[in-house]
Amino acid sequence: MSTCGVFEKNDMKLKLTIFFLTFSSILFSQELKTIQAVQRTDSEFFDYEDYEAPDKPIGELIFLKGCSWYCGGSVKSINASSELKENNEINYSPKNAHDFNKNTAWIEGKPDFGVGEFIEYCFDFNEIKGYKGGLGINRILLANGYKKNKQIWENNSRIKQLKVYLNDKPYAILDLLDSFEIQTIDIGEIKFPANRETKLKFEITQVYEGKKHKDTAISLLMFDGIGVH
Structure with missing residues (x-):
């Protein structure tokens, strides 16, 4: 044989x-590229509603007062894998991370520190008449933790690392700072084509533990970009 x-x-x-x-x-x-957040100051991104005099502000602090990427750019919808239950008429919806308000926050709803939980943004500009592409983002503006005040911020957990997915495919790892003030992350140019949705998902992979609560929070996760001015 x-x-x-x-x-x-x-x-x-x-x-x-x-x-x-x-x-x-x-x-x-x-390996995925790892991007380090850069420390910035709140004064670069927040301003008061008005002033009686140069040294006498009026009203609340406003995030991105004046013109920004949001003069033309927008987010269609925001979802999350979980959210903390409403308490004393305060909600912790994922939309709170994109409401220009430092006093609200998305807080994941798991009993532990929320590793593996995510928030997802959907971009779609088909409703803009004649849109042929051109809008995009290249930077994240981030207020890590529950920024309502310093004590609340310290008591709740903050995000140490995020894994980013672009249209469900791994895109980058973001190393965040344990900072009360604003930080930015240059994530590379991501353009939004016509006739198609674009999804960005941010998954919690590591956290900075809070003094009292395991709940992990993020007050602002917003964007700067291209194609507006």
Whole structure:
């Protein structure tokens, strides 16, 4: 009986095994890019409603007062994997992370620190008449934790690291600062094409633990970008 056919089959299996192992090695060696947040100051992004005099502000602090990327850009919808239950008529909806208000926050709803929970933004500009593309984002503006006041911020947990998915595909790792003031992250240019939704998902992978609560919060996760001015 000839063993030639058996050797050929074994040789083919060996080649396929080597190919698979080589491909897997290359695939897993391609690590996601890690982007470090940059410390900024609140005064760069917040301003009072008005002033009686140069040194006498009136009203509440407003985030991104005046013209910004939001003069033309917008987010269609925001969802999250979970949210903390409403308490004393205060809600912790994912929309709070994009409401220009530092006194509200999205807080994940799991009993632990929320590792694995996510918030997802959907962009869609089909309702803009004649939109042919051109709008996009290149920077995240972030208020980490529950920024209502310093004590609340310290008592609740903050995000240490986020994994970003672009249209459900891993895009980058964001290393965040444990800072009460605003931080920014340059994430590269992400353009929003016509006739298609674009999704950005931010998954919690590490946290800074709060003094009293495991609940992990984020007050603002907003954007700067291109195609507006």
